[in-house]
Every structure is written in structure tokens, then in C-alpha cells.
Amino acid sequence: MERLVIVTGANSGIGLALCERLLTGDSGLRLCLACRNLQRAEAARSALLTSHPSAHVDLLQLDVGSVKSVLSAAHEIKVRYSKVDFLYLNAGIMPNPKVDFKAFFRGLFSKNVIHMFATADGLLTQQDHVTSDGLQGVFATNLFGHFLLIRELEPLLCQSNHTSSVIWTSSSNARRSAFSLEDIQHKEGKEPYSSSKYASDLLSLALNQRMNRQGLYSSVVCPGMVMTNLTYGILPPFFWTLIMPVMWLIRIFTNTFTITPYNGAEALHWLFLQKPQFLDPRSKYHSLTSGLGKNYTQPQKMDVDDSLSENLYLELIKLEKEIKKDL
Ligand SMILES: NC(=O)C1=CN([C@@H]2O[C@H](COP(=O)(O)OP(=O)(O)OC[C@H]3O[C@@H](n4cnc5c(N)ncnc54)[C@H](OP(=O)(O)O)[C@@H]3O)[C@@H](O)[C@H]2O)C=CC1
């Protein structure tokens, strides 16, 4: 039977590269590009159909940062399809990023230099915004919208004699110290991106604890450092042009500099080929590229624990109730 793969944020970067790779590997599947901008989604669909003319590629309007949009997209999915096999939760934002250059130069001459380039720990802050639902924008987009989508699609994800996979595009920038259970939306701090990605790691664990029995499996991926619209927004364009040769040089020393969206999508694609029952719910699956350009996937244990992940899940359920009450 035809497998259905839904990808959020599929019109550019890692999401689009994943779609390209999925179709190259299995032209028989049905892809659903869930994007906030239908014009950009249509352009992505055309590009995919140019290389795979007989592919089944559907479009769906979905703004994961808007509760109304998530609910109506979920409704549309339930009307169109009878089951979901793979749900890639890939859409993400990092608004108004700022690099701390003092910390960068300090890190450059320390023994932590590789770690700094791999994770950007202590390098990046962002200025968040509040959505029309009254939620913090990064939290709403990177985490909560996707959580609501899973909740709404449970009937299609959890079916008897069927396994489904939800796959989060997390990050090496996910950091426990940026996250607080008392402030899950990260209203107070300056690292909403780091907090939201750590929350996705926690949520994935909670989903596995609660939903494996019903056939739903959740995994977390880190695509490495990839040049996409998101990363291009971090520094001015002329700066990127200037340092691009250095970026390729750094890649010789750190396998986390995957750089191209194709390489970054490695672990996302690898997970598509695995039996989800055999994956480790406490590991993050990293896309890595060797100095010679060979791509591979490697699991690394996450800094997560059961009680924090369960408590986050309960907080999200509470917030879901509050938000739905106000609709
Ligand atoms: N690039 C990197 O080095 C890394 C990226 N990641 C993660 O990878 C994921 C993909 O990002 P990447 O490919 O790099 O960057 P892109 O900016 O190219 O892709 C992000 C995608 O998410 C979409 N998106 C953003 N906001 C929303 C929204 N509210 N509703 C629906 N779609 C939305 C964008 O749509 P639109 O085109 O309309 O803006 C775009 O399609 C993100 O989750 C990011 O955090 C993780 C680690 C490293």
C-alpha cells in the first residue's frame, strides 16, 4: 500500500532536500508538502516533479505558528488520507539571531573550539515575538504547533497493525540549561531556539513512553550545520561570502559541518529506512559528513530524563486545553 509522508517546512532547505531524497529512493510513496506559503510550496512541488515526473506530491497549507491553521490543516489531512506513515516535524525558525563575537573569539582560542562550531553554545541569542494566539513565536513554531498537529492526527498515526514515525528536526544547539519547566515558552531568556529544540528532544521521549504501545514512534534528528535560509539569516550576506572558504575548511576538522541541505537530510532519510521499533528513544540521530564528503548517521545519547519529559508533556496538554478554550 502507498505510504504517506508529510513534511512540514518542505519548501526549502533541509525539508526540500529530504523530499528530493525520499523520492529518489522510493518513487511510489505519496508526499505531502505542508507549508505556510502555497506559492513557495508550489515552486518546491514543480522542482520535485521536474526530477521525478511520476511522483505523487500533494500540497497542504499549514502555518505551524498558528493554532487555527494547525487545526484546519489537521482536519484537511483527515479528510484526504486514511493513515499517516511518516510525519517529519521540520519547520523551524530562529528570528533576529545575534552572534556574540566576543564569545566566538574566546572560543576560537580555547580547547572547546570544535564543540563551539558544532553546537554554537553560548554564541547565539534571538529576539522572540508573540503570535496572534498569545504564544512565544519560536515555541509556537518549533514545538507547540507540531505538538498540536500530532495530537490532532492521533487517529491517523495510531492504527491497529500499523506503525507510524514522527521525526523532529532538532539541533545540536538544543541545551538543557536554556530550558525551564517553569517557563516552557522561554518568555524570560534570550535563547528561545535552544530552549525549543531541547523541548522537542524531551517531547520525543514522552511521546515514545506514552504512544509506542499504540504504534507511534518518535525520533529526533540533528542535521548538523547546514547553509539554508535559516543560517543565512544569522550573518550579513557579504560576511557569509567572505567566510565560505573557511566553512569548507572547518568541515575537514568537524563532521558536524554537513553544509549542504542534501548532507543535512542524511539522518532524516536514514530514519525513513529503519524499523522504528529498533531505534533508541533516548538518542538523537546526527547527520554527519566526513572530511572526504562521505555522509553517515550516528546516534548520540541525549541529555534527557523521564520525569522532565513527562512534566513537559503535561504542561503542553494544559496549554492545549487553555488555547482551545479561547478559540
Ligand atoms: N540549518 C541548520 O544548520 C540547522 C537547521 N535545523 C533545523 O532544521 C529545520 C529546517 O530548517 P532549514 O532547512 O535550516 O531552514 P529553512 O529556513 O530553509 O527551512 C525552514 C522551513 O520551515 C518553514 N517554516 C518556518 N516557519 C513556519 C511556519 N510558521 N509554518 C510552516 N512552515 C514554517 C519555512 O517556510 P518559509 O519558506 O515559508 O519560511 C521553511 O520551509 C528547522 O527546524 C531548523 O531549526 C537544525 C539544526 C541545524
Ligand SMILES: CC(C)=CCC[C@@H](C)[C@H]1CC[C@H]2C3=C(CC[C@]12C)[C@@]1(C)CCC(=O)C[C@@H]1CC3
Ligand atoms: C568562520 C566563522 C567566522 C564562522 C561563523 C561562526 C558562526 C556564525 C557559526 C559557528 C557555529 C554555527 C552553528 C549554527 C549557526 C552558525 C554558527 C553559529 C547553528 C546554530 C545553526 C542552527 C542550528 O540549529 C545549529 C547550528 C550549530 C552551529
